[in-house]
Amino acid sequence: MDAAKYIWMNGKFVSWDDAKVHVLSHTLHYGNGVIEGTKAYKTQKGYAIFRLNDHTKRLKESAKMTIMEIPYSVEELNKAQIELVAKNEFKGDNVYLRPFAFLGYGVMGVYHKHAPVETVVAAWEWGAYLGEEGMKKGIKLKIVSMSRPANTSNMGKAKAVANYLNSQMAKYEAIDCGYEEALLLDDQGYVAEASGASFFMVKNGVLITPPNDNSLESITQKTVIELATDMGIKVERRRLSREDVYVADEAFLTGTAAEITPVRHVDGRDIGCGARGEMTEKLQSKYFDVVFGRDKKYEHYLTYVN
Ligand SMILES: Cc1ncc(COP(=O)(O)O)c(C=O)c1O
Numbered sequence: 001m002d003a004a005k006y007i008w009m010n011g012k013f014v015s016w017d018d019a020k021v022h023v024l025s026h027t028l029h030y031g032n033g034v035i036e037g038t039k040a041y042k043t044q045k046g047y048a049i050f051r052l053n054d055h056t057k058r059l060k061e062s063a064k065m066t067i068m069e070i071p072y073s074v075e076e077l078n079k080a081q082i083e084l085v086a087k088n089e090f091k092g093d094n095v096y097l098r099p100f101a102f103l104g105y106g107v108m109g110v111y112h113k114h115a116p117v118e119t120v121v122a123a124w125e126w127g128a129y130l131g132e133e134g135m136k137k138g139i140k141l142k143i144v145s146m147s148r149p150a151n152t153s154n155m156g157k158a159k160a161v162a163n164y165l166n167s168q169m170a171k172y173e174a175i176d177c178g179y180e181e182a183l184l185l186d187d188q189g190y191v192a193e194a195s196g197a198s199f200f201m202v203k204n205g206v207l208i209t210p211p212n213d214n215s216l217e218s219i220t221q222k223t224v225i226e227l228a229t230d231m232g233i234k235v236e237r238r239r240l241s242r243e244d245v246y247v248a249d250e251a252f253l254t255g256t257a258a259e260i261t262p263v264r265h266v267d268g269r270d271i272g273c274g275a276r277g278e279m280t281e282k283l284q285s286k287y288f289d290v291v292f293g294r295d296k297k298y299e300h301y302l303t304y305v306n
Contacts, residue, residue: 209225
């Protein structure tokens with residue numbers, strides 16, 4: 001990871017190396033923290049943060065779900081993110097923002113009500129999450145042995161730190177088996193999502209993505225559905241089984257970090273022609289036009305930094 005100059009921590013900008021925590025911070029032991037992943041792109045008018053308000057709202061909502069009081073408003077957190085991007089004087093095309101809140105030092109034991117809440121925003125330059133080559137040629141996806149925990153014992157709608165143990169084990173298994181990303185089924189055997197992205201497939205010209213019954217309410221998924229609909233593509237939201245995936249004509253993953261990453265292979269089976277599909281490429285190109293501010297129709301999703 002490339003270090004940046006500053007990190008915003010509890011209302012102040014501190015230098016990257018000084019943004020530290022105590023080893024007895026509550027979240028390190030019991031896993032109640034909430035994160036966001038937001039992205040800024042270098043447009044012709046300088047950096048613009050994509051769907052900033054939606055991401056910040058989700059951070060606050062995740063915290064509400066896990067009973068954590070973030071002592072800053074959405075507006076204050078938005079301002080912190082805008083200022084952080086400006087102050088860091090980034091140069092590259094892609095900047096990833098990681099706003100988060102966690103429980104700090106002072107209380108031990110699982111009961112967290114009195115643990116202090118720390119709020120941070122970090123940002124750094126970060127390229128294609130699943131590799132530049134993956135964006136063009138597609139990646140290999142494995143349906144892993146880990147499944148998303150059932151909704152009765154999980155807060156899948158919260159972008160909570162603890163949920164990422166599940167993602168981490170899934171991702172590790174996939175990579176260990178020679179794949180690039182993991183696809184998790186839910187406890188009923190239907191496709192939930194990848195370890196850090198949503199799943200889409202194309203069948204007979206229809207774009208299909210599962211409902212968010214057991215997955216994060218993804219902002220990119222919502223964006224792609226909107227773009228596809230505006231492009232005249234028929235979009236369906238329905239449950240997908242493992243077999244549906246194996247016989248898809250095209251497949252891809254979406255997420256703030258993953259953007260639109262084509263899937264060329266799942267569990268020993270090529271998807272379609274085993275390369276990036278035609279509809280995937282069209283949507284990818286549209287998505288980049290939108291986030292880089294080249295498509296004025298969606299400019300309302302951009303928050304310019306300068
Ligand atoms: C588990 C999980 N699902 C889906 C997504 C995609 O969400 P978004 O499009 O809001 O970035 C992410 C990325 O943050 C994720 O971590």
